[in-house]
Amino acid sequence: MRAELGRSPHTVRAYLADLRGLRDHLRREGRALADLDLGVLRGWLGAQHAAGASRATLARRIASARVFTSYLHRTGRLESDPGLLLVGPRRHRTLPAVLDEAQAAEVCAAAGGDGESPLALRRRAVVELLYGTGIRVAELCGLDLGDVDRERATVRVLGKGDKERVVPVGRPALDAVDRWLADGRPRWAVPASGDALFLGARGGRLGVRTARRDVHESTGAVARTGPHGLRHSAATHLLNGGADLRSVQEILGHAALASTQIYTHVSVERLTRVYRQAHPRA
Structure with missing residues (x-):
């Protein structure tokens, strides 16, 4: 999964946990790996x-099983691939919870509080950058110093499947990053920090769990949300502001347009405005 499919460490951990469950099920049933069938x-x-x-x-566990049985068949451990016949339930597509634009502005203003400590500066930069770009929290944690281009106001991101993309970023986020780089990062940096943009208190690269905590603790007083809530909000506000779906797809790093289309359901204001402007009987 890592070498051939380019899956993220989080996905690999989740699939391995699923397969350990399948292994335990085989043991309880008194079955061997060669008995694995539909x-x-x-x-x-x-x-x-x-x-x-x-x-x-269940949908993810089916995906885990399919990858596994395909591997077993390909390497000669199974005569046929039972995963090809495995059909699972369709996932319900739920509408993401989003902040309105006033809430988002308040969240960004409140992020990090009034402090000037490295922690406060990092939290402010993390919240601003997540909302300002719509990138995933794992993508943010993977950023290096050279990935932020201030002249072009862009951020180079390594997304799912090791696919690289360039995302535009606004001045408030760049300013917050600059303050972190000037007054926060140097106080935590150690020789082992390397080029990591965001650091933990011990000088290592910022972890996803810590970044989530930064967001939750920075935004709780205004509107309880996490990194994915900021991503949802950024996408919705782009569409409400007139961005086309393809552009939002590129910014978010979605492989398929269908993943981006869910945001059309939460952008009712924009759809209503377009309808009133375009339809002769509106």
């Missing part, structure tokens, strides 16, 4: 469903 897979998923697993969880 019936065994369905029994495993049926047990997960009975235990209360959600549609999204």
Whole structure:
């Protein structure tokens, strides 16, 4: 998954956890790996469903099983690939919760509080950059110093599948990053920090869990949200402001336009405005 498919460490961990569950199921049933067939897979998923697993969880476990059985078949451990016949439940596409534009402005203004400590400066920069670019929290944690281009007002991001893209960024986010670089990062930097843009208190690269905590603790007093809520909000506000769907797809780094189309459902204001302007009987 890492070398051939370019999956993220988070995805690899999740799939391995699923496959350990499948291994345990085989052991409980007294079956060997060579016995893995469609019936065994369905029994495993049926047990997960009975235990209360959600549609999204079942869909991911089916994906894990398919990758695994394909590998087993390709390497000669299984005569056929039972994962090809595995059909799972359709995932419900839920509308993301988003901040309105006034809330987003208030969240950014409140991020980090009034402090000038490295922690406060980092939190302010993290919140501003996540909302200002719409990038994923893992992408933010992977940024290096050279990835921020102040002259062009862009950020170079390494996204899912190791796909690189360039994302525009606004002046407030760049200013927050500059303050972190001038007054925050040098106080935490150590020889092992390398080129990491954001650092933890011990000088290592900022971790995803810590970045999430930065967002939650910076925004809780205004509107409880996390990094993905800022990403949803950025996408929705872009569409409300008149951005086309393809441009938003590029900014977010979605491989398929269908992933971006969910934001058209939360951009009711923009759709209503376009309808009133364009339809002769509006």
